[in-house]
Amino acid sequence: MLRICFMEHIPVLLNEVIKLLNPREGDNAIDCTAGGGGHAIALAEKIGEKGKILAIDWDAESLKQLEAKIRSAHAEIADRFVFSHGNFADIEELVSRSGFPKADCILFDLGFSSMQIEGEGRGLSFQKDEPLDMRLDRNDSSLMTAADILARYSAEDLEKVFREYGEERYARKIARHIVDTRKMRPILTTKDLVDRIAETMPERKEKVVRPKIGKIHFATRVFQALRIEVNHELQNLEQGLDGALNVCSNGARIAAISFHSLEDRIVKNKFRDWAKEGRCGIITKKPLVPSLQERIVNPRSRSAKLRVCEVI
Numbered sequence: 533m534l535r536i537c538f539m540e541h542i543p544v545l546l547n548e549v550i551k552l553l554n555p556r557e558g559d560n561a562i563d564c565t566a567g568g569g570g571h572a573i574a575l576a577e578k579i580g581e582k583g584k585i586l587a588i589d590w591d592a593e594s595l596k597q598l599e600a601k602i603r604s605a606h607a608e609i610a611d612r613f614v615f616s617h618g619n620f621a622d623i624e625e626l627v628s629r630s631g632f633p634k635a636d637c638i639l640f641d642l643g644f645s646s647m648q649i650e651g652e653g654r655g656l657s658f659q660k661d662e663p664l665d666m667r668l669d670r671n672d673s674s675l676m677t678a679a680d681i682l683a684r685y686s687a688e689d690l691e692k693v694f695r696e697y698g699e700e701r702y703a704r705k706i707a708r709h710i711v712d713t714r715k716m717r718p719i720l721t722t723k724d725l726v727d728r729i730a731e732t733m734p735e736r737k738e739k740v741v742r743p744k745i746g747k748i749h750f751a752t753r754v755f756q757a758l759r760i761e762v763n764h765e766l767q768n769l770e771q772g773l774d775g776a777l778n779v780c781s782n783g784a785r786i787a788a789i790s791f792h793s794l795e796d797r798i799v800k801n802k803f804r805d806w807a808k809e810g811r812c813g814i815i816t817k818k819p820l821v822p823s824l825q826e827r828i829v830n831p832r833s834r835s836a837k838l839r840v841c842e843v844i
Contacts, residue, residue, distance in 0.1 A: 543570025544643060544789055544833040548820050550574055552840040553785050558582040559636035562627070562779070564620035564772060565589060569598045571639055576609045585612055586632045590619045590668045590763075619669075621768035623775040634781040640772065640788040642765075642795050643836065656759060658751050661723040666762040678758045682719045687711040697766075697794065698757030705732045706754060726751045756792065766794060773802045777811065780843045785815065787840045796837045803841045815840040 543549075549571055555561055555578040563572040566587035576585050589595040595617050603610050618626045620640065627635075644656065655664040655678060664679040676684075685693070690707035694700040709732045710719065719725050729751045760766060776786050790796040796819065806812040819837035827834045 542830045542833075543568070543574070544641065544830065544836045545820060545822055545826070545838050546570060546574060548838055549639060549787055549789070550578060552815055552820075552838070553637040553639065553787050555579050555583070555637050560633050560781075561585045562623070562632070562635045562638045562776075563587050563641070564623060564639060564776070565641045565643075566598055566615075567591075567594055567641065567644070569601060571641055572598070572613075573602070573606060573609070575637070575639070576606075576612045579612065581612070583612055584614060584632065586614045586616055586627065586630055586635070588616045588618060588620055588623070588626055590617075592617050592669060592671060619768055619772075621771040621775070623772055624778055627779045632779075634784070635776075635779055636781055636784050638776045638780065638784065638786045640769070640776075640786075640799075642769065642789060643791050643832065655722050656755070658722045658726050658749065658755060661721050663721055664719065664725060664758075666759045668763050675762060675764075678725075678762050679718075679720050681758060681761060682710055682725070683714060693761045694754055694757045696757075697760040698753035698755075699793070700753040700757065702732060722755075725754070729754055760794075766798060769795060769798050770802070773799070777806065777843065782843065784843045785840055786812075786843065787838060789836050789838050790819075791835050791837075796839070799839050803839060806841065810844060812841040812843050815842055 553575070555575050557580040559579045560583060561575045561579055563575065563585060566572045566589045572585060572587050579585065587595070587598060589598070595615055599615050602613055614630050614632060616626045616630050653662055653665065655662040655666050664677060664682065666678040667675045669675070682690070687707045690710060691703045694703035694706060700706065706729055710728055713728060717724070719728060733750055773788070780786065788799040790799055803812060803814050807814050816839050819839050822833040822836055
């Protein structure tokens with residue numbers, strides 16, 4: 533039985549997304565990362581009774597929670613939703629499998645919902661001690677867990693992951709320390725990993741776990757890097773954007789909210805290349821970022837950047 537537990541979810545840059553995607557009555561929309569449903573619900577309200585929204589999520593648990601939430605708390609718009617479990621890298625297949633028509637607006641929100649971060653068992657956050665899994669789809673046996681990566685990768689491979697995906701300045705030091713100590717003390721939980729990182733930077737060990745706006749915990753970059761490596765996030769984004777372009781109607785808009793420079797660079801370059809090829813026009817010459825008020829209300833939004841293009 534599905535346990536329904538609706539955690540508060542605050543969609544990032546919601547007003548800006550709705551304004552720039554410009555969903556209209558009767559439109560077909562796709563939310564490639566439906567998550568907690570904040571953006572999806574707002575889009576569903578805008579497209580009206582004749583519109584449809586395809587809500588995609590790779591996290592099966594999150595998608596079940598969202599479907600239960602829509603049917604119980606938003607029953608008046610429930611028939612506008614089509615739910616599809618899968619990776620947005622396979623958006624063309626998911627659209628075909630769902631029998632969904634050409635889309636008029638598509639959203640990629642590359643952040644994580646409160647349920648995913650704060651829910652039990654994933655190890656996505658160091659705020660509490662959990663097994664180091666980090667897989668967005670825990671039923672996908674083809675993915676290595678974060679604990680597997682920390683146990684099997686060489687020091688050189690770990691350093692590359694931490695440096696390239698986390699932009700961690702102490703990548704080499706942390707990677708070598710993990711390899712030196714893992715046989716004596718396996719790294720199986722979030723606390724294990726935080727402790728190993730702290731041992732390489734003892735002067736940082738006493739920093740508060742919940743930092744102020746603009747400051748990050750010393751383990752943040754390593755956790756980010758591992759999550760990206762576990763889920764192949766950057767490769768999926770490249771493939772998903774290309775797929776999105778192929779399931780759009782003429783004049784459709786594609787929006788992407790990124791949360792770190794690697795994601796934003798992929799979106800920026802992809803939109804730029806499409807524009808050079810005459811396949812889209814760029815709506816946001818510079819990325820939109822959250823206001824100070826939004827960053828105070830929702831500190832997780834602090835690094836968000838929104839880019840939008842219009843398909844030609």
